[in-house]
Amino acid sequence: MASQANIQELEKTASQVRRDILRMVHAVNSGHPGGSLGCTDFFVALYFHILKHNVDFNMDAKNEDLFFLSNGHISPVWYSVLARSGYFETSELNTFRKIDSRLQGHPTPEENLPGIRIASGSLGQGLSAALGAAQTKKLNNEDNLVYVLMGDGELQEGQIWEAAMYGAHHKVDNVIATVDYNGQQIDGPISEVMDLKDLRAKWLAFGWEVIESNGNDMKEIVKSLEHAKSLTGKGKPVLNLMKTEMGFGVDFMVGTHTWHGVAPNDEQLTDALSQLEETLRDY
């Protein structure tokens, strides 16, 4: 269990990561700040507290936990957290989305960026990869866990449900899949674009263990991920339905799909950064 001091440290890191995200997308006037900000607390909790991982990157990750990002468009938060964890220099965040960069718009191992094991961007594919990697862990007699994050809009892809069926049928119980349940997608609220209806009931019906959590409260996130860990190894994969708000941490970005794929201008950046403490020095 994380102490109060730990939680405060994680919150400070999250503030810095949010600054990184905003500065990265602003610098190239492109990228996806909304989902990145909404999932910042989750990423920080995962990489700085939950995940057993080695920043000396090895593709095969023997005896390490694994993380897959299925909704690859929120790459800014992942890149920031990887850099802040020590996978590569934070100065490299300056290259995001620029020519010759390892920090592609959507993540890929092709550029050999430490921390990335599979490409994502075209939606719906990450859960399958996570289940495959988890089965390899079992075949290799490793007791490490495999984490994956998906967007909620992404659950409209059919492959997700193929994977959901497979995970339960094959009892891939070393996987913790989290859904970023922010209720928004590019064209508007999910309820209007293509309603997901009762997600909890859907995952339960597919045979998963389901927990619900608040993804914008550090203490809650840590608690829910530790709870999720306690549910692994019992014959069912675990689904963490994590409520977040898109754009969380910046008052004029929060709770709307407007900032899904739009970068702030100079003035908006100044306003946004004034709301987020620089805790670890800007890159």
Place this chain on the structure above:
Amino acid sequence: MAETKFTFTEKKDTRSGFGDGLLEAGRKNDQVVGLCADLIGSLKMGAFQKEFPDRFFQTGIAEANMMGLAAGMTIGGKIPFTGTFANFSTGRVYDQIRQSIAYSEKNVKICASHAGVTLGEDGATHQILEDIGMMRMLPNMTVINPCDYNQTKAATLAISEFEGPVYLRFGRPKVPVFTADDQKFEIGKAINMIEGSDVTIFATGHLVWEAIEAEAILREKGISVELINIHTIKPLDEEAILKSVAKTGCVVTAEEHQRNGGLGDAVAQVLAQNNPAPQEFVAVNDQFGESGKPEELMKKYGLDADHIVAAVEKVLKRK
């Protein structure tokens, strides 16, 4: 008709070559795992499943997930072989292969049976004739289309020892077994089957046997045919192609695939850049197939030995 330069004592399906090759690969390397989307019998994966139940994964009728699973399984060192029909191994899951396997440089072996019109009675929905084109367009992808049981078995073993994404294409019907059972399969290395001087036939897959029969017919007509088996369409053995065409000066390509995007296009590209030469294409001409017996379809869609003979006679006039 003159005797063919290769003979056979039995007919076997290339998919059985895959199944037997997979079993042997599994015995040689415990990192080899199998995945199948509800076609274990058709893909001849039953023996592997029986001997290695812990290393075999039934995915159900869900090919997109199967490709993603396979990509994920490589992380930690497994060598996944996916099995389903060629149609469902390519067109149905193109984006999964593109992003999770090819772009991600994953060591997945996509093994595809029932390719082409020789699938037969099931008809055009299942007779994919575009798969070679789709797969050879993908960066990082190796594309292999062996010609008989022995070569398919050898290819299956070879790709288990090769690092990188591979598309291995084979078929349903029983066809002559005419290559050596102890052959070593070299990825990317064309095989000069018959030496000749008037024309080069570059053939792949089931069309290699048809080309062997065509050569016998043409020999009787006094035409000297060089026959090269292009089992690896990507990377293409450009050196072997250019060397042969420098000698013969004209080309016929033969494949159970659309003219667009297949072996013929690949060879034409090499020749256009290096040594332009008259070329005729024995391939399906921008059509879908239909139900029928394999040999009926080969004839109707212009893929049998007689059509290769006609193509050779035509190209010789253009020399």
